[in-house]
Amino acid sequence: MTQVIIDGKPCAAEEGETLLVVARREGIDIPAFCFEESLASYGACRMCLVEVVKGARPGITTSCTLQAADGLEVLTETPEITGLRKALIELYLAQAPRAESIKALARRYGVEKTRFARKVVKEDPLQNRCILCGLCVRVCGEIMGAGAINYIGRGQFTEINTPFYEENEACMGCGACAEVCPTGAIALEDRTDTRVMKSWSETKVPLARCAACGTFFAPVPFTRYAHEKLDPGILDALKDLCPACRSKAAARKAILLKKEGVIPPEPELQA
Amino acid sequence: MDTARLNEIVERYPAPAGKILGILEQVQREVGYLPKDILQFLAKRLEVSLSELYSLATFYSFFTLAPLGEHVVTVCMGTACHVKGAPELVATLKRLLGVEVDEVTRDGKFLLTTEDNHFSLTSARCFGACSMAPVLRVDNKIFGYITPDRIPAILEQFGWKESQHRGS
Ligand code: SF4
Ligand code: FES
Numbered sequence: 432m433t434q435v436i437i438d439g440k441p442c443a444a445e446e447g448e449t450l451l452v453v454a455r456r457e458g459i460d461i462p463a464f465c466f467e468e469s470l471a472s473y474g475a476c477r478m479c480l481v482e483v484v485k486g487a488r489p490g491i492t493t494s495c496t497l498q499a500a501d502g503l504e505v506l507t508e509t510p511e512i513t514g515l516r517k518a519l520i521e522l523y524l525a526q527a528p529r530a531e532s533i534k535a536l537a538r539r540y541g542v543e544k545t546r547f548a549r550k551v552v553k554e555d556p557l558q559n560r561c562i563l564c565g566l567c568v569r570v571c572g573e574i575m576g577a578g579a580i581n582y583i584g585r586g587q588f589t590e591i592n593t594p595f596y597e598e599n600e601a602c603m604g605c606g607a608c609a610e611v612c613p614t615g616a617i618a619l620e621d622r623t624d625t626r627v628m629k630s631w632s633e634t635k636v637p638l639a640r641c642a643a644c645g646t647f648f649a650p651v652p653f654t655r656y657a658h659e660k661l662d663p664g665i666l667d668a669l670k671d672l673c674p675a676c677r678s679k680a681a682a683r684k685a686i687l688l689k690k691e692g693v694i695p696p697e698p699e700l701q702a
Numbered sequence: 703m704d705t706a707r708l709n710e711i712v713e714r715y716p717a718p719a720g721k722i723l724g725i726l727e728q729v730q731r732e733v734g735y736l737p738k739d740i741l742q743f744l745a746k747r748l749e750v751s752l753s754e755l756y757s758l759a760t761f762y763s764f765f766t767l768a769p770l771g772e773h774v775v776t777v778c779m780g781t782a783c784h785v786k787g788a789p790e791l792v793a794t795l796k797r798l799l800g801v802e803v804d805e806v807t808r809d810g811k812f813l814l815t816t817e818d819n820h821f822s823l824t825s826a827r828c829f830g831a832c833s834m835a836p837v838l839r840v841d842n843k844i845f846g847y848i849t850p851d852r853i854p855a856i857l858e859q860f861g862w863k864e865s866q867h868r869g870s
Contacts, residue, residue, distance in 0.1 A: 578751025585761045594756030595738065601751060 436485075436504040444499035451479050451494040454507065461507050462516065462536055464613040465564035466495040469574060476564050477519055478536075480512050481505045491515070513540065521545040523562055530560040530614035556592060556630045560616035563589055567608035567617060575656070577601050580608065580631055593632045602628055604636030604650030626650050641673035643680070648673035703733050703740060712747055719748050726758060726765060735766045763826070771815045771822035773860045775799075776839045780828030783836040787849075788825075791836055794850040795823050798857060799867050816867055821860070 433446045437454050444453040449472060454461050464476035472495045481494040485504035491512065494505070506512070517540050523533045525547035537543070551559055565582070568591060572578040579602035583590050593599035604626040609617040618629040621638065624647050628634040638647035639654045649657075658670060669677050711728045715721040725744065730736055736759050745752040759765045777783075777792050796802050799821050801814035815822040831837045834846025838853075840860055848856075854864070 572751065572754075578753050581751070581753035581757035583757060583760045594741075594752045599753070601753070 433499055433501045435499045435501075438505075438507055446499065446501075448499045449495055450481065450497040450499055450503070450505060453499055454481075454494065459507055461494055462539075463495060464532075464562060465566060467566055467570065467611050470566070470569050472496045473565060473569070476562065478516065480515055481507050482509055482512060516540060517542050521547060525549050527560045527562045527614055527616070529558055530562065530616065532614050533562070550587075556618075556632070557590075557616040558618065558630075560614040561591060562614055563591065564613060566611040566613065567591060570607045570611050571602075575603065575605055575607050577603055577605075579603075579634070592630075593634060596632050598632055598634040600634075602631060602634045602636060603652040603656055604628060604634075604638075605653045605656070621647070623647065639671070641676050642671035643676040644673060646673055703729065703737075705743070707732075708740065708743060708747070712744070719750060722748060722750065722755070722758060723762075726755070730765050735769045738767075766813060768813055769815065769819070770813075771819045773820065773841055774822045774824065774839075775857075777823070777825050778827075778829045778831070778835070778837045778839070779825045780832065780835075782828075782832035786835040788836045790850055791838060791848055791853065792823075792825065794853050795838075797868070798853060798862070798864075799823055818866070820867070821857075821862070 433444055434441050435444050435450065435453060436442070437450075437457060437459055440457065440459075442453055442457045444450075449466075451461055451463055451466055452468065461479050461481065463479040465473045466476075466479065472493075474493045474496045477493060479494045480491055481497065482491050483489045483497070483503065483505050485502060486500065494507070497503075497505070520533065520537050520540055520542045522545070523530070524537060524542070524545040527533055528549045528551055555561075563582070568581050571580055579599045580591055580593055583592055583594075583596075593602070604619075606619055606626075608631075609615075609619055616630065620627045620629055624638050624640070626636045626638055628636070636650040636652060639649050639651045640647050654670070658665060669680060672680060708729075711725055712718045715724065718725065722744075725748075726736060729740055729744075733740070741755045741759065742752060744750075745755055759767060775795060777788055777795065779788050796814065799814070799816050801816055801821075801823055813822060813824045826839075829837055829839065829844065831844055831846060834844075836848050837844055837846045838848055838856075839845070840856065845852075845856055854862070857867075
């Protein structure tokens with residue numbers, strides 16, 4: 432355990448822990464777009480700037496790449512930092528003019544408009560909300576192991592999408608990308624038995640149907656992934672059930688076990 | 703390019719996954735572009751995602767996803783050349799090469815190839831030869847102070863024939 436001082440407040444931290452995480456735990460709200468605890472720090476969005484006033488390298492730096500160490504003292508909001516953040520917000524307002532989270536941050540910092548040309552693309556698959564933070568690409572590749580999407584092109588024309596802008600069978604339809612996106616840019620839609628990843632070139636993924644109640648509940652490739660990677664011990668009889676029916680079946684089994692002390696027959700399944 | 707040749711290129715590297723750029727470069731040189739089926743093959747062979755290869759292929763200007771003609775005419779669209787009339791050069795070249803269809807990609811880049819595959823026309827940002835603006839390049843040769851009326855003579859050096867290439 433070590434102690435760092437954030438905005439004058441002593442905070443306990445693990446040695447080497449990310450300062451942004453420590454601050455958040457303490458209820459200090461440092462804006463950040465490209466940080467996700469399950470991934471290595473990326474330092475791309477520059478929103479999480481803080482000023483190190485005491486520490487190995489004093490000066491302004493990104494708190495998502497700053498490691499807690501004894502005696503570290505930082506300030507999260509100084510006039511200089513506020514100025515930098517405002518400039519960043521202007522840039523983001525231009526890059527992603529429809530992103531609600533950017534607009535909310537702009538309100539928080541009193542940024543009313545941007546000096547830069549707003550980039551509005553007609554029929555943008557990412558709804559003019561993408562700030563290219565890279566989280567969706569990294570979650571899809573590094574965590575889910577699918578690698579369905581990536582950066583395309585370079586410079587001001589960089590976009591995120593599937594290769595060749597075509598439906599990509601590498602996509603499991605898990606929606607982890609949409610889950611981590613800081614600006615709500617990624618659109619997907621469940622149409623009865625199919626999940627449509629609208630932002631990813633309309634990639635279509637079939638949905639699995641619950642063997643008991645018949646509702647479509649999760650993308651087929653993702654249920655396979657979940658059985659293999661997340662929950663390998665799951666009973667075969669529970670595999671084809673939606674979460675609600677699964678817990679019902681599991682509860683029933685538990686009750687029967689208690690009551691009769693015998694292993695009950697498999698839960699009966701209606702087609 | 704057949705699978706045997708592709709495997710040969712891949713096997714040249716002890717750790718092929720770390721040498722993706724080298725492999726793609728070789729394919730681009732030999733085939734003249736990066737065909738989709740080759741990228742798909744390499745993704746499997748190198749155990750990387752297709753999206754990653756596509757990302758690299760679209761990042762580096764050296765790679766193209768469409769076939770290039772035998773001679774590549776590149777017009778500089780840097781600021782100086784632009785001001786000095788590069789757009790007129792492009793218009794003239796399109797007419798002389800008979801590639802008037804506009805196939806501009808989302809990022810404003812274009813790659814137009816004549817029907818006989820003899821010429822491709824494309825643009826680039828600053829060549830670093832602003833003092834001779836406007837400039838154009840055919841293959842590796844740079845031509846400066848270009849005016850539209852000088853273009854036919856330049857193209858002729860590379861096998862351009864008015865009767866064969868000129869659009870209507
Ligand atoms: S779509 Fe969202 S998560 Fe992906 S790069 Fe853009 S802003 Fe980041
Ligand atoms: S969260 Fe630190 S740079 Fe994006």
